[in-house]
Amino acid sequence: MKETKLLERPAFRSRITWPEVTHSEKWLGYLLGPVGAMLLNAVLATYLNVYYTDVLKLTSVWGGAFLVVFPIISKIIDAITNIVMGRVIDRTHTKEGKARPWLLLSSLLLAVTGVLLFTVPTSSETVQVIWVMVSYNLFYSLAYTIYSMSHNLMVPLSTRNTTARGQLSVFNQITTVMMSGILVALVFPMVIMPTLGVDQGRWIALMSVLSILALPLTLVEYYFTKERVTLESQEQEEPDVPFGKQLKVIFTDKYMLLIYAYFIIYTVGSCVKNVSLPYFCNYVLGSYNDGITQTMVSAIGGIPMGIGIFAVWPLAKKFGKRNLTLIGFVLYALGSAICWLFPHNMVMVLVGQFVKNTGGLPCSYVFMALFADVLDHLEWKTGFRSDGIAMSVYNTIAVAMVGICQGMFNGLLANSGYVAPEIVDGATVAATQSAAVQNVITFGFVGLEVFTGVILVALLVFLNVEKDIDNKQAEIKKRRAHS
Secondary structure, three states: OOOOOHHHOHHHOOOOOOOOOOHHHHHHHHHHOOHHHHHHHHHHHHHHHHHHHHHOOOOOHHHHOHHHHHHHHHHHHHHHHHHHHHHHHHOOOEOOEOOHHHHHHHHHHHHHHHHHHHOOOOOOHHHHHHHHHHHHHHHHHHHHHHHHHHHHHHHHHHOOOHHHHHHHHHHHHHHHHHHHHHHHHHHHHHHHHHHHOOOHHHHHHHHHHHHHHHHHHHHHHHHOOOOHHHHHHHHHOOOOOOHHHHHHHHOOOHHHHHHHHHHHHHHHHHHHHHHHHHHHHHHHHOOOOOOOHHHHHHHHHHHHHHHHHHHHHHHHHHHOHHHHHHHHHHHHHHHHHHHHHOOOOHHHHHHHHHHHHHHOHHHHHHHHHHHHHHHHHHHHHHOOOOHHHHHHHHHHHHHHHHHHHHHHHHHHHHHHOOOOOEEEOOEEEOOOOOHHHHHHHHHHHHHHHHHHHHHHHHHHOOOOHHHHHHHHHHHHHHHHHHO
């Protein structure tokens, strides 16, 4: 891709010019900047399916098949666009980097498509179905694909310094935790959801505000980040490596395959959990939008995430990122098992959530740093970087699993006899769900992660990429110095 003249203008130049990661980069580029997009995505991950099943009442469309088939097909499209976007990023060459310019474009797209997701016309079923399919794919297959691809690449491309990468990964994750673990998990069920109910107008107003908020904050992320690794590559004028060759390298490397397998398993468990969370709190543990159950589950379970900000990285430096994550998933599986055994007992569920989220801390805070190590390992092994393609596969896994998990969960809900709430005399009234529905919801929220936690422990035994990563990085720099 030829360098864009627009990005040559001073207004689009990043303020970050130092060779090492700066404080403004950490606090503005990696902590504040992603807030808008992360908040929007966190809300959608938890509540978009609720909007479809409870507000639009699409559970019965096509005999219950629509909410099963539509997410899966949409995510296949999304997967394709992720692969295309990875190739586009790898072929992008500007003074602002190869990923950062796409952050600029995504800022506007997120705002517009986020609004379209919820402004579904109160018209015929056919019109609603078409609107849902088009708006969903515009957001996830276009806007969020562009954002997530470029956003996720910023840590690996920011610096080769493993300590700095770890810090940026933590800052990045703090934002995710704050949005999903505080605002969405605590404020939404306690304050927002009881007010929204199944009133479509209120949903549209709220989500329009959240979507528009993503625009200026994503611009901040763009402005206060820097691709130092990309600049190194540009100075060496690396050749354009064929797409097929990059794919072959990625899918024949042990560490990359392990990290993809790890991410697939983890994503399946977490996606089903996220989709089922409000249903579990509304129909198994508590009552519909009672304003306290989901808040309690999220608050107690989220406490470790807040504390872990200060503890995880020092522990990872001492014991290793892989080792700490492995131990964490033992606790992760144990906590999930406690919840599964006592799904109707608030105290035991809270204990289980605390244990599980304590175990999930290493995965949450150090994963991108571990992924960055694998990308450096690939460069050491092959002599070229495959960041865009590798990240496109990573994102493809993420989006494909979301669609599959959402479709699977919706299918189980419909087949078990789920009954959506109704508005009676201006108030939202929820039905009492059958034992079959409650069992489906419980397995989705806590049961599945028992199995995924055990599998992840087994996988991580073999993911020892960091044992000699410092030597590999030094060799890469030496090669570049002599080329």
